[in-house]
Amino acid sequence: MHLVEMLRLRMVPAAGVYFALTRRCPLSCAHCSTESSLSSEQYGDEPFRRIVDSFTPDCRPEVIGMSGGEALLRASLVRDLAEAARRVGTRALAMSGMYFARTGEGITPALRRAIESLDHLTASYDRFHEREVPRRDMFRALHQVRELVPGVSMQLTGEGPDDPYLVELIEDVRREFADEVPMLVTTLASVGRAREWFTTDAAPVPAAGVEPCFQASWPLVGYDGTVLACPSRHAAAPHRPAHLVLGDSAVDSWPVLRQRALTTHLLRGVRMFGPLELRRRFGAGDGTGNYCGTCSRLGDSAELDVEVTRFLESPKGRALEAAALAVTKHAGDQAYLGTYGVAAHRELATLGWR
Incomplete structure (x- = not known):
């Protein structure tokens, strides 16, 4: 390989x-x-x-x-x-x-x-x-x-x-x-x-705009069995934001974890827009700041989750996500x-x- x-x-x-x-x-x-x-x-x-x-x-x-x-x-x-x-x-x-x-x-x-x-x-x-x-x-x-x-x-x-x-x-x-x-x-x-x-x-800090996160594509089974949505060491640190925790290997099988990785709305949004643009479009933010730090705080806003969910479940959102995935795979x-x-x-x- x-x-x-x-x-x-x-x-x-x-x-x-x-x-x-x-x-x-x-x-x-x-x-x-x-x-x-x-x-x-x-x-x-x-x-x-x-x-x-x-x-x-x-x-x-x-x-x-x-x-x-x-x-x-x-x-x-x-x-x-x-x-x-x-x-x-x-x-x-x-x-x-x-x-x-x-x-x-x-x-x-x-x-x-x-x-x-x-x-x-x-x-x-x-x-x-x-x-x-x-x-x-x-x-x-x-x-x-x-x-x-x-x-x-x-x-x-x-x-x-x-x-x-x-x-x-x-x-x-x-x-x-x-x-x-x-x-x-x-x-x-x-x-x-x-x-x-x-x-x-x-x-440098990414400028305002779409900056997709590809790190959130593959989950990580951590040292203690906690399964994280992102293998970044920011996510693997002792503070583990709930929206980045997919499950526990002691009780969750790969089919369950895979389904969560593919369907969790905030993760889908991060993979498509990146955390800064996601916050700018659907929450309170100007699209700048610390990239990973912003991602770790996305779960703090219930309103953001609702807006991201609404968009991704809309015909426009589904079409845009499908196009983004196709472009990413081709690149x-x-x-x-x-x-x-x-x-x-x-x-x-x-x-x-x-």
Whole structure:
């Protein structure tokens, strides 16, 4: 499975579901969005197993994506979920900080079995990871991973498109893997540990207008089994707005969660307009402000919910939503890259795509 296929599906509501398998990680990256450590919380397997067990050939996501913390710390769980998902036709992805490249023991038998069960593995790397996992060691391990899994990509983070470290890293990756490993290039954000030291004007507040949110397309099964409508770390924080909580994996099956993700009016509105434009059109607001912060407060207004519901259930609303979904699906990977990637490096996502 190539990165391009993943990004195209990422635009489709309920085409995938994320599993945050753990908040534990053996690395101590200075920018970690989840502020993970080896002593962070980790819950049992059941929330994740129960969701996958509720998939059927007729009602399943196209993809499950596993992350953390460091998902591969739970190698047996990764393998079991991937194999169970495959039995009904769902593919499995995982993201890793490549911690095992620095251990000296290489890919252990348990890790090998987990990696072999995947359809795609994304290696997260940047100058913060490099302090933890030397580049030569990471490259060596990634060569080994490429022999085990059909699709491999890298997610690289820099402080802007012209970040000298990022530019040099991209050149090194292209040279090392002969342009066969695609890359999703993103910019550093002031979240998690980075809140303590990083501020930037590189990501300005969106201007008034339609700014759809594609993050709200795939739900997230959190560390404790709570199912959130958005995998953003803003939603995964301790404060969880009720309108972004889809359910509980202890009682809700995938068909139930999928139905809620696709039919909840505020979520449909966010995916079509974005939270700022949604508030401007249907509530009290001027269409500016903090994007994710505004989304987290949308549920505070019963009047807004009523107006959004009325619009989306009208013939005009249904027609506009259908048109927006068709445009989004057609735009595919380029739309996602244009919103969440670095525009100057978007062509890197297509490396190796045939």
